Amino acid sequence: MVSQTRREFLKLGLAAAASAAAASGIEIPLFANQSSNLQNQLDNANTQMANLKTKLNTVTGFISLNINEQSLVEAIVETIIPSDSTGPGAKEAGVIYFIDRALAGDYGQSANMFMDAPHIPPNIPVTAGPLMVNPSLAWAMLPSPRGGGGSTAAIAYAGDSTHGITASPRVGSGINYQYWMNLREFWRFGLIALQAYSNKAYGGNFQTLTAANQLQVLKDLWSNAPKTKYATSDDLTGFTNILPSDFAYELTFMTWSGFLMDPLYGGNQNMVGWDYVGFNGVNFGNFYGEGLNQQALMVATTPTKLKPASLAQYQQAASGGT
Amino acid sequence: MSTVINEPAVDVVCLGVGYMSGVVATELALQGYKVVGITKGPYWDYVNDFSMTKYDEWGVGLGRKYDSPLPLQSTTIRNNSSQFALPVRRYTMPIQYHALGHGVGGAAQHYGGTMGRQGPWGYQMLTRTTGSPTTPIPNSINPQDDTHDWPLTYAEYEPYYVEWEKAHGLCGTYNGSPTNSSTDSSSQHYPWMSQAYPLPPHPLTPVAKMFQTAAQALGYNPFPHVSSLASQPYTNQYGVTVNPCVYDGYCGGPCDYACETGAKANAAYRTIPAAMKSNNFTLVTNAFIYRLDYNTTNNQVTAARYYDAQGNIHVQPGTVFFNGMWGYNMIRLLLLSGVGAPYQYNSGTGTGTGTVGRGLTNGYLPYKGTNVSGTLNLGGNAYPAGNGSGGSVDIYDLMDDNFDHTGQNFIGGSQIGMGGYPGGGPGNITMAGGVGSGSMGGIFKATQQNKYLPTTTSVGATPFGPDLPTLMNYVDLDPHYTDAYGDPVSRLTYDWTPNTYNGAIYLVNKVKAILQQMGAQNITVGSNVNPGAAHNDWWGHHLRGGLRVGSDPTWAALSGYNQLFLNTTQGVNIFAAGEITNTTGDTVPSGTHVAGPQSYRAAEGMKKYLQNVGTAGVNYLAA
Numbered sequence: 001m002v003s004q005t006r007r008e009f010l011k012l013g014l015a016a017a018a019s020a021a022a023a024s025g026i027e028i029p030l031f032a033n034q035s036s037n038l039q040n041q042l043d044n045a046n047t048q049m050a051n052l053k054t055k056l057n058t059v060t061g062f063i064s065l066n067i068n069e070q071s072l073v074e075a076i077v078e079t080i081i082p083s084d085s086t087g088p089g090a091k092e093a094g095v096i097y098f099i100d101r102a103l104a105g106d107y108g109q110s111a112n113m114f115m116d117a118p119h120i121p122p123n124i125p126v127t128a129g130p131l132m133v134n135p136s137l138a139w140a141m142l143p144s145p146r147g148g149g150g151s152t153a154a155i156a157y158a159g160d161s162t163h164g165i166t167a168s169p170r171v172g173s174g175i176n177y178q179y180w181m182n183l184r185e186f187w188r189f190g191l192i193a194l195q196a197y198s199n200k201a202y203g204g205n206f207q208t209l210t211a212a213n214q215l216q217v218l219k220d221l222w223s224n225a226p227k228t229k230y231a232t233s234d235d236l237t238g239f240t241n242i243l244p245s246d247f248a249y250e251l252t253f254m255t256w257s258g259f260l261m262d263p264l265y266g267g268n269q270n271m272v273g274w275d276y277v278g279f280n281g282v283n284f285g286n287f288y289g290e291g292l293n294q295q296a297l298m299v300a301t302t303p304t305k306l307k308p309a310s311l312a313q314y315q316q317a318a319s320g321g322t
Numbered sequence: 323m324s325t326v327i328n329e330p331a332v333d334v335v336c337l338g339v340g341y342m343s344g345v346v347a348t349e350l351a352l353q354g355y356k357v358v359g360i361t362k363g364p365y366w367d368y369v370n371d372f373s374m375t376k377y378d379e380w381g382v383g384l385g386r387k388y389d390s391p392l393p394l395q396s397t398t399i400r401n402n403s404s405q406f407a408l409p410v411r412r413y414t415m416p417i418q419y420h421a422l423g424h425g426v427g428g429a430a431q432h433y434g435g436t437m438g439r440q441g442p443w444g445y446q447m448l449t450r451t452t453g454s455p456t457t458p459i460p461n462s463i464n465p466q467d468d469t470h471d472w473p474l475t476y477a478e479y480e481p482y483y484v485e486w487e488k489a490h491g492l493c494g495t496y497n498g499s500p501t502n503s504s505t506d507s508s509s510q511h512y513p514w515m516s517q518a519y520p521l522p523p524h525p526l527t528p529v530a531k532m533f534q535t536a537a538q539a540l541g542y543n544p545f546p547h548v549s550s551l552a553s554q555p556y557t558n559q560y561g562v563t564v565n566p567c568v569y570d571g572y573c574g575g576p577c578d579y580a581c582e583t584g585a586k587a588n589a590a591y592r593t594i595p596a597a598m599k600s601n602n603f604t605l606v607t608n609a610f611i612y613r614l615d616y617n618t619t620n621n622q623v624t625a626a627r628y629y630d631a632q633g634n635i636h637v638q639p640g641t642v643f644f645n646g647m648w649g650y651n652m653i654r655l656l657l658l659s660g661v662g663a664p665y666q667y668n669s670g671t672g673t674g675t676g677t678v679g680r681g682l683t684n685g686y687l688p689y690k691g692t693n694v695s696g697t698l699n700l701g702g703n704a705y706p707a708g709n710g711s712g713g714s715v716d717i718y719d720l721m722d723d724n725f726d727h728t729g730q731n732f733i734g735g736s737q738i739g740m741g742g743y744p745g746g747g748p749g750n751i752t753m754a755g756g757v758g759s760g761s762m763g764g765i766f767k768a769t770q771q772n773k774y775l776p777t778t779t780s781v782g783a784t785p786f787g788p789d790l791p792t793l794m795n796y797v798d799l800d801p802h803y804t805d806a807y808g809d810p811v812s813r814l815t816y817d818w819t820p821n822t823y824n825g826a827i828y829l830v831n832k833v834k835a836i837l838q839q840m841g842a843q844n845i846t847v848g849s850n851v852n853p854g855a856a857h858n859d860w861w862g863h864h865l866r867g868g869l870r871v872g873s874d875p876t877w878a879a880l881s882g883y884n885q886l887f888l889n890t891t892q893g894v895n896i897f898a899a900g901e902i903t904n905t906t907g908d909t910v911p912s913g914t915h916v917a918g919p920q921s922y923r924a925a926e927g928m929k930k931y932l933q934n935v936g937t938a939g940v941n942y943l944a945a
Contacts (some may be wrong), residue, residue, distance in 0.1 A: 080762045084772055112385060113412045114396035118802050122408060131406055135801040139810045143667045145676075146799055147810070155801055157406040163817075167405050172757060175408040217762050222759030224392070224446060229931050255758045260748040261380040279748040279772035280705040282377045284570050294569040298707035298743050301528050301700055303775035311377050318374060 024255070060097055064104035064184065069191055073099060073209040076194075079214040080255040088272040090255055098258030098267025107254075108184030117179040124165040130156040131165050171249045185252070190247035193238030197226045200237055219250035262311045274308040281308035287317070325634045325828075331603075332356040333932055335626050337611050340428025341914060342656025343646030344589025344597075345489065345921035346928065348560060355932060359594070360606045363390070363425025364591055366580065374570060377905045379747030383577035386413045388432060390422035395805040397650055401817040402794060403669045409811070420579035421578050422648055425607065429502050430588035430649055430914065434710030435575025437548040437915040438497050438737065439483055439513035442476035443722035444916075445615065450723055451733050457686045459790060460618070463731060465822050466793040468681050472905055473873040473882035474923075476513065477504070482919030484517050490587040490918070491556040491564050493521040494548035510726045511660045511737035521553045523752025524567070528700055529779055530741025534715045536839035542717040546741055549711040550587035560596030567709050569752050571745035574710015585709075590845035596627070609636065609773070610808040614643070614659035614896070621888050623661060623896050629807060633851035642931050644924065645898035650812040652902055653797045656869075658809055661894065662879055662886055665796050667815075674793040676888070677879035678869060682816055683906040685864030685913050687784055692780055692826040692850055695782030696842030705774040707741020715741055720785070720832055721908045734908045736785035736820045738833055742924045781842055783833045785859025787825015789818065789866075797868045801845055814865075821848075822877055865912050869898060870905040871920065878905075883927025884920050895931065897924040898900075 033229040047268060065073055074096050083089035090096070106112055118133060129139030132154040140148035157163030169176040179186055196215070198206040201220065202213050207218065220226060222245040239247075260277065274281050285292030287309040296303060309317075330865035333355040336343040343359055351357045366372070366388070381387045398407035401618040423429035448469050449455045458467040472479075496502040499512035506507040508514070519571050526534070530546075537544040551573070556564040595605035608631040615637070625639040640666040642773030645652050656662045665680035667673075716739035719725060720903055727733060738929060760766060800813035827850050837845050871880025874885035887896040901913035 018711060068381055075495055081767050082764045084764050084767070086764075086768050089767065106385065110412070112392055113805075114392040114409055115411070116396075116409065117800060120406060120408070122755050124406075133406060133802055138804050139799060139801045142658075142799065143660070144812070146660065146664050148801065158404055159406075160402065160404050164400045164404055166408055167401060169823050172414050174410040174412055175775070176415055177411045178408060182784070218762055219759050221354065248759070249757055252761050256757065256761065257380065257384070265380050274748060276772075277748050277770050278705065278772040280703075280774070284706075292708050295525065297703050298569055298571070298713065299525055299527050300702050303701050303703050303772075303777065305772075305775055306705070311375075314377060315374050 008130055010231040049057060056068045056272050060094070062097075063098045064108060065096070065100045069188075070096070070193055072195060072205075073208055076251055077255045077258065079211065079218060081210070081259055087276045089257060089293070093259045093267050093273045094269040095255055095258030095267045097267050098261065098271075099254050099265045102254065102257075103184050103187055108182065108183035108187070113177075113182075115182070117180070119178050122166050122176055123168050124159070126159040126161050126164055128165060132156055156304055171245050173244070177246065180234065180244075186247070187250065188248070191239075193226070193242060193244075194221065194247070195264065196238035197221075197244075201226075201229065218251065221245060221251075248252065250316060263309065264312055269310045271310060278303070278305055279308055280306040281310055283307060283309040287313070326635055328637045329638045331639040331641075332358045333644075334358070334644065334928065335638055335642050336360065336646055337626060338428065338645070338647035338651070339426045339589060339594065339605065340363075340423055340646055340900075341589055342917060342921040342924075343429050343644060344427075344485070344593035346644045346646065346897075346925045347603055347793070347898075348593040348597040348600075349922070349925035350928060350932075351597040351600040352560070353929060354602060356602055356604075357597065357638070358604045358606060358832060359426075359597075360609045360626065360638065361425055361428075361612055362394070362608065362610045363423070364607050365426045365605065366431055368580070368584045368591070370580050371606070372530055372580045376579050376582055379749050380578050381575055382432075383411060383747055384870075386578050388422065388424065391917050392426040393806060395811055396799045396803070396892045397812045397814055398803055399814045401814065401815075402817055403667055403797055407800060407813045407815070409800075419789055422651075425551050426605070427588035427590035428741055430586070431590065432578040432931075433586075433914075434578065435549045436711040437492050437494070437585055437912045438716070439515070439548075439552050440476075440907040440916045441498065441718070441722045441724075442510060442514040442811065443724075443734070445474065445479070447474045447907060458735065462791040462831065463733060463824070463852070463884075464792055464819055468503065468674075468877065470870070470872050470874070470877055470905060473871055479804075479919045479923070480514075480516055482922040483515075483719070485559075485922050486915075487517075488520055488541050489558050489560065491521055491552045491558060492519045492550050492587070492816075492915075493712070494519040494523050494815075495545055495554040497548055497716070498543060498724075500543045501505065507739075509550040511722060512718060514582070519548065521576040522557060523547070523554050524549055524551070524709065527708075527713040527741045527743060528717060529698065530715040531779060531792045532698065532700070532840045533781075533836065535580070535715050536669055536741065536836050537715070539835060539839055540833070542719045542836075544715045544717050547711060547714040547716050547742065549709070551581070551711060552585040552587070553712070558592060560885055562592055562595050563608040564591065567712070569708050571706025571708055571743065573706075573708070573745060575746035576750040577747050578710070586654055588592070596667070598618035603835060608851050610807065611647075611655060612658070612809055613663065614655065614661055616659055616661050616666040618660075621892070623894065625657075629632070641895070641935055642813055643896040644928065645782040645896060646900060646901065646921075649902045650739075650797050650814065650868065652900060653868050654810075654812040654899055656886075667734075667793060668797055669794075670703040672793060677875065677877060678791075680877065680879070681798040681867035681870050682814060682865060683791050683796050683867040684816065685789070685901070687786040687818070687822060687826065690863045691786060691848075692823070692830050693782055693784040693848040694837065694845065695780060695848075696837040696840075698779045698781055698840065698842050699776075700779050701777040702744065702779060703774070703824070704744040704776055706745040706747075708745055709787040710745070711742070713741055713743040714739045720829060730824070730828060732787040732821045732828065733790075734821070735825055736787065737908070738783055738785055738831050740783065740834070747802055781837060781840070783830075785826055785829035785833060786823070787821045788906055789831075790821050791867050791870075792904055803879040864901060864902045864903050866913050868902045871903055874906060877942065879903075881927075882923070883930075884924035885927055885931070893914035897928055899924045
């Protein structure tokens with residue numbers, strides 16, 4: 001899909017440049033005695049312009065993912081939510097566009113994350129020995145026992161055998177992500193590592209693997225196989241600084257989000273994701289004149305499928321639009 | 323350097339403008355006192371801020387666009403004092419989310435609205451368990467126990483409950499009391515009410531009705547769930563009018579949306595409008611309070627310092643202060659400012675001294691709880707419909723000492739309810755169990771088809787016993803991580819107590835019997851959980867304790883009027899109330915509801931303080 005879109009985009013770019021003259025031409029007023037030949041030409045030009053404008057309005061580019069990442073992410077999201085006999089998948093929903101925009105925005109910038117140093121990973125076992133960490137100056141200078149009482153000496157954490165030196169949180173938990181990099185960087189490293197692992201373990205780029213092996217690569221990430229399958233000293237899998245399951249979480253979470261979040265974020269195009277799961281969006285029972293109401297729907301004993309409505313539709317309707 | 327701006331002195335300075343400050347500010351402003359309320363966020367306006375943009379799962383659920391930004395401040399968590407505490411880096415959903423409020427109304431701008439009074443047992447948990455207010459709960463139930471009775475009894479708090487419920491327009495019927503009499507034997511167990519809730523409960527769902535019938539057949543006393551989301555138009559005692567709930571479902575649950583009609587009770591739509599109208603109240607928004615100025619000669623707080631949005635420093639003097647910040651922020655400000663006695667835990671001896679930060683507990687079970695579930699042959703609409711706290715039915719018979727605990731290794735129990743309105747966003751329903759390796763590929767995808775249009779309904783519960791205070795769990799300042807202004811963030815040292823799990827293991831079988839009575843199929847009981855294996859990677863939005871009320875300043879930070887103790891005979895001119903000042907009672911009923919009466923109690927104490935200020939010996943108000 002990506003390469004095809006790119007080709008279409010390039011083609012359209014050339015067409016738009018070539019028809020710049022025609023674009024100004026359509027504003028020439030028509031006179032009563034003009035020949036039908038000229039009229040036909042203008043009609044044709046107008047039709048072409050209308051088609052072009054439609055295409056320009058629907059063609060979509062990327063603002064964050066690079067060329068290599070585009071084709072790789074495309075293959076990954078279509079593995080996580082395939083298009084199949086049950087209905088549309090990540091491809092039709094435009095999940096890759098949701099991810100691309102998220103990576104360029106707050107999500108990728110970790111704009112709403114607490115990123116203060118030091119960055120100390122979870123899951124440090126007690127066998128690693130005491131962890132020595134310097135205090136912040138602000139804490140060190142506070143009087144004891146509230147702070148360090150003037151001492152800037154490193155503090156030792158020994159942990160215990162049950163809990164470890166740092167906690168063992170769930171993947172995706174609020175304290176799990178302790179990387180120094182923001183999520184855009186995390187994805188960049190993660191995608192390179194995933195491709196390296198795909199080549200090493202399955203003999204080719206992820207995009208070239210069979211569907212079964214593509215799914216297996218992702219499952220391997222979840223089970224941290226890239227870390228355990230090969231010698232620790234061998235960093236050819238690329239997952240030297242990233243726990244594979246942490247990256248698998250982002251891939252899976254963001255793919256489903258791209259399938260199910262409001263279309264205004266670039267995914268869930270034409271609300272195919274909502275239609276698939278039977279979600280109503282902001283259709284509260286009468287958006288399309290169904291004549292149903294929330295109070296009846298919320299105590300119903302049989303389900304009623306509503307055609308979903310998006311936030312944009314809701315706002316348009318609320319402001320008096322159609 | 324920042325410009326320092328000296329603000330004119332006032333009678334009362336409210337730190338934070340959430341539920342608790344809303345009551346205190348309004349009560350005192352209406353008495354003619356000059357009050358300033360300071361919040362780090364904006365004044366939300368449901369019409370302009372929420373009504374057009376709230377139906378946004380990505381922005382609300384994960385982006386937490388109406389909540390406190392994590393780059394501004396976070397907290398760190400660890401399971402015990404030997405560990406390095408990891409900072410909470412991000413909001414994730416579901417379950418992991420933590421929803422600190424931001425602005426007027428605080429966290430109550432986006433909660434589910436669950437309410438319910440705490441019964442008489444919760445106020446005298448220690449005495450009613452061991453027979454003495456000084457005999458600790460046994461080690462087998464709660465190691466290094468630090469459980470204590472409240473300074474007042476349920477009967478003494480009851481009038482304050484009434485005021486708080488009227489102010490916020492709570493919906494429900496008597497919660498749990500079969501007779502609702504303050505004089506018969508059931509009054510020892512159930513929270514009898516001198517007045518009914520001001521509004522009727524929300525309509526019940528079919529599942530709730532089945533639960534109700536089954537519970538009655540088994541001899542329990544079911545009641546509709548208590549909610550703070552107005553079920554009808556309402557005007558409270560301050561003359562503030564309230565719109566009713568529109569049941570559109572974008573409400574509580576894992577996303578916790580803000581309300582677009584103001585039906586969801588919080589300070590912005592119940593109390594602060596009355597304070598504003600009095601002309602005695604000044605609201606300061608987008609102001610980050612970072613210190614209290616404290617005079618160590620006379621032990622008085624003289625001013626609150628905050629940064630405005632331009633980074634200027636403002637100094638706000640006052641006669642009396644009210645700390646209405648959320649949870650650990652309330653504790654953090656006292657610790658940063660050197661106000662009160664900081665708690666110090668000695669892991670070697672298993673002892674602790676000091677009170678500020680002591681006794682941290684949690685109102686929820688970790689995700690690794692022991693649960694029970696089944697399936698009903700009953701469909702419905704699982705897309706947003708209803709609200710965050712209505713539709714269900716609860717029983718109170720398996721909590722507190724409402725049942726025989728002979729031979730059990732836990733105290734208290736759990737409120738058990740079922741049948742709440744479905745809802746939440748589509749991402750939530752997919753990710754409800756957490757995203758994992760199973761959430762990929764065509765087979766999983768097929769399980770999501772028409773998931774919002776179920777023809778059968780899953781029912782179940784994850785009950786648990788109350789989380790008891792222990793010397794091991796506390797809040798202090800983190801030695802390593804700092805907020806956006808360079809001050810240490812709070813550190814939570816916390817692990818689940820055995821009482822919580824032991825209660826869960828007993829209670830799941832009670833729930834199982836109810837499910838069987840309801841005709842549920844495929845009933846499964848989850849395996850028992852070893853507390854040692856359940857690390858706390860989740861941090862609650864219902865933290866309790868840490869700055870407890872009590873009658874003994876060796877363990878209690880606050881007196882019976884919610885005033886900070888200096889010692890047994892003196893107090894400091896700062897009061898506080900909130901879920902974090904709740905000495906732990908039983909589990910599920912909202913800690914906010916239990917905190918509510920304390921806000922009225924604090925307001926009363928502050929009025930007395932202001933009436934007598936300058937008089938020798940009146941700076942300490944005993945319970």
